Amino acid sequence: MENWMCAGRCPPCLAFIFLLALLSAPCNATPSFEQIKTAYRPSEAYLLDRHAQVIHSLRVDKQGRRLVWTPLQEVSPALLKALLAAEDRRFYAHHGVDWLALAGAVWQAIRGGTLRGGSTLTMQLAAQLDPSLQAHHGRRGWMQKWRQMRAAMDIEQSWSKAQILEAYLNQVGFRGELQGIAATAQGLFGKQPSGLTEAEALLLAAILPAPNANAASISRRACVIGKIAGFDVDCAVLQRLALTVEQPPHIVADVALAPHVAAQRLRRPGETLTTTLDATLQRRAGDALRRQLQDLAGRNVRDGAALVLDNAGGDILAYVGSAGPASRAGRVDGVRARRQAGSTLKPFLYGLALEKRYLTAASVLDDSPLSLDTAAGLYVPQNYDRDFKGLVSVRTALAGSLNIPAVRTVLMVGVENFRQRLLQLGYAGLQRDGDYYGQALALGSAEVSLLEQANAYRSLANGGLYSPLRLYADDPPNDHGARTAPDHETAARHDRSPHPDPLPGGEGVQGRRAFHDSTPHRVMDAGAAFIIADILSDRTSRAVTFGFDNPLTTRHWSAVKTGTSKDMRDNWCIGYNPRYTVAVWVGNFEGDSMHDVSGVSGAAPAWLEIIDNLPAADAVPPAPPGVIQQTVSLQPAIEPPRREWFLAGSETSLVQLGDARHAPPRIQSPSEGSVIALDPDIPPQNQAVFMIAHSAPAGSVFMLDGVRLATAAKPYKWQPAPGKHRLALLGTAGQELDGVVFWVKGTPGH
Incomplete structure (x- = not known):
């Protein structure tokens, strides 16, 4: 309780002057309970998923610690009883001012010259709501006290007792930076306000008059309050429990599923942003990635990232920026970080070659040693398994991720043409001309982000149509037809984060700008995209390099590609089914090499777990118009005859090589x-x-x-x-x- 300032003894006529001033003193307009509750701002900001479920809370106000507003019915009855016993025993009887308590305080002042106490909970609430009524250095002047009493009576006229208690408990400062009962219960006892015990409630009530008192003082006062409240308390228990109050408060976020997304957007206390994420998929993707990284811990693999996209609308359903339990740089966002692409760009190279009619899926390429003179010297590409297969079809070359045929193909297509296609697919980092990258671009020497990779593969899943991704509920919608993902989205502000890479096709690093085109537009021939998807789903052709027993084999139809960068610094696995695209990267943010880890053994197991646990998509994509399937034979018979897909006009029943x-x-x-x-x-x-x-x-x-x-x-x-x-x-x-x-x-x- 604060002191009332009084010079000398209080004369008997002071009571008359006091009442006259009380009745005549002007008072600020009394806010309503709803106004106070609406204006309340926790120190946290909150990220919501597409179903309005909280998926991440982030503290953004460092001045005080406040959590969400707690309704009175969610407060332990023991705390209410202890609070009233300690602070306002006649709370339900008075109308803002406890005249009996006040008279006792005045009589004490007359006898001793100092007026102490007498403030009701309503008076304390009035001071919480109006800074001009707050005590300075623990003291108030007479006029300030009179205005506080008048404000308390005004509150009682328009507020219910329950509203007064609820507002008080959510506004009052308890200890240190803890403000309100939610933050205090969490910070001191690690529980919700509804779970406070009688002993904990007594300690909190004892803290209020002297928030920074030591444990011994708090426990003594709590013991006295317990007797007043009629609790059956053990003072020795209170002494031991009071020691925990002296420990630094520790508040663990109830949910922390999307830290990298939260860090991009959340800025203001109390703000709530709705994303396109799905809490269930976010949790599953993170768990799958963590399990795989734990399995790879002995191979010097510490970091990973994962994305799940809705193909139809472009909604990001899961965004795991980092998940490694042994990570040394967990704040790095692996979804936006740029790493070497490895073999993951090959589908777009072969798609361009098919589209230009340079090749068909049955065309034969030479997988034999190749030496190329470049400005940097002799370029001698090698295959993943350091072996050569000789003459192979395009289907075998892509499914088996053979490097030499890819280099021969980029020589055919042109490096600059290939770079332009990648730019169309959203690979925004490829800003140098083709000569800078050279033929190594076919093998993924360029640096790309997982975000760009996932959306480029989503374009394949959508038959060559490209559109931006959506991470927030107010991002412009994409119209690929019927939405397949859950569609519960509420208002949120657009990304103003200063540094992250842009969402492909969306906002850039210079702040908010309009999406250049949220309408899907064609960047690849639909037939070529279909044939590439068919090759990437071909388990038999893939077995040439990876064998039949590998983690790329899903329960339902899927098309998938892996990639490993130079010196095993990066592993990628990116694939899709008709409804979803899933992309996974593993490696080390510091750039050191993994030990004997490839895309199949590194990223693929996590990819498989994620995509196999998505809602089933049994349908096999139908062939678009302009695609023909027929039987083709190769002479000499380097591969058995098979049914093959062709763009109309490029079909053939026989691929015949020159007579050796x-x-x-x-x-x-x-x-x-x-x-x-x-x-x-x-x-x-x-x-x-x-x-x-x-x-x-x-x-x-x-x-x-x-x-x-x-x-x-x-x-x-x-x-x-x-x-x-x-x-x-x-x-x-x-x-x-x-x-x-x-x-x-x-x-x-x-």
């Missing part, structure tokens, strides 16, 4: 004048050079530096030695059919 018997024999690898650089950090067994002959007659052999090596009928694996070398292809009579000179530089690893 009439092609001159030659050395295909290594090429003339090539320079092979050894890397001391790579084990020698992983730096073999394959010697390959084309159209070599039966009985021909390789000769290196005058030494016969082996038959030229199949590739010969040679461990390179530094120096200049000459490789010859010899016929059955020992005659030289072809010869090349090449160099090996550097020191092999150990």
Whole structure:
């Protein structure tokens, strides 16, 4: 209780002057209970999912700690009883001022010269609502006290007793930064106000007069209050429990499912933003990713991110920016961070080649060693398994993620044309011209974000139609037809976060701007998108590289692609079914390499768990107009005859290669004048050079530096030695059919 300032003893006539002033003192307009409740702002801001369920709370006001407004019926009856016993025993009898208590306080002042106490809960509430009525340094002047009493009586005229108690408990400061009963119950005892025990209630009531008192003082006062309230209390128990009050308050967020989304948007205390996220899918995606990262902990994998998209509307249903329990940089948003794409861009390369009629799914590409002169030196791409398959169809090359055929395809299509297609698909970071990226763009040397990746694959799922993603309820809707995701969305403000990458097709880093086009628009031929999807769903063709037993095999139809960046720094797995697109990345935010982890073993298991637990989508996408299926054979028979999809006008029943018997024999690898650089950090067994002959007659052999090596009928694996070398292809009579000179530089690893 505060002191009333009084000079000397209070004369008897003071009571008359006091009452006269009380009746005549002007008072500010009394706010209604609803006005106070509406104006209340917790120190937290809240993120809601599409069903208006809270999925994340974030503290944004550091001046005080307040949680959501607590209705009176959700407050422990023990606390109400203890509060009234300590602060206002005649609360239900008076009309704002307890005249009996006030008379006692005045009599005490007359006898001792100091007026102390006498404030009812309503008077204390009046001071909470009007800063001009609050005590300064624990003291109030007479006029200030009179205005406080007048305000209390005005409140009692328009408020119910229950409303007064409810507002008081939500506004009062208890201890330190804790304001209101919700934050106090959570911060001191880790529970809701409804769960407070009698002992805890007594301690809270004892705190109010002296919020910063020590544990001993609080427990003594609580013991006295308990006796007044008629509680059966053990003062020793109160002493022990009071020690917890001296500990720093600790409030654990009730729900924290989307920290990276919350950090982008939540700024103002009490604000509520509705997202397109689904709480159930958000939780499942995070759990699946955490489990996989735990399984990979022994392989130096600490971080991961995941997205789930609704194909029809572009709504982001799950957004997991980081989930690694061992992460050293958990605040980094892995959804927006840029990493090397690896093989994940190949579907768009082959889609462009199909669209331009350069290739069909049955066209044959050469998966054999390739050396390209570039501005940076000789470029020698390798396959994931460091093996070569020879002649393969486009279907096999894409499904098996073979690198050499992809490089041959980008040479055919053009790097700049490929870059332009990627820009159309939302890969906004590719701002240099094609020469900067070179042929390595086909193998994913560019840096992209998981957000961009997911929406590009969603474009494949939508038959080549591109549209922006939606993360907030007020983002412009996309019209791909009927919505498939739950459709409960309320108002929210658009993203004004200063730094994150834009949603593909949406707002950029310069602040709010209009979506350039929220209407879906075509960036890829529908037939080409369908054929690419059919290849990515082909488990048999995929088995050439990954085998039949792999985590890309889902319960229902799906199309999926994996990717691994240079030195195993990034793993991707991105795929879709008719309703959803799921994208997963694993790696390390610091950029260090994982140990023997690929897209199949790294990101794919989490991807499989997420997509298999989505609502079933049994339908296989129907072929669009302009796509024809017919049986095709390859000659020579490098692959069995099969039913294949073609764009109308490109169909054929036979893919016939030139007769090798009439092609001159030659050395295909290594090429003339090539320079092979050894890397001391790579084990020698992983730096073999394959010697390959084309159209070599039966009985021909390789000769290196005058030494016969082996038959030229199949590739010969040679461990390179530094120096200049000459490789010859010899016929059955020992005659030289072809010869090349090449160099090996550097020191092999150990």
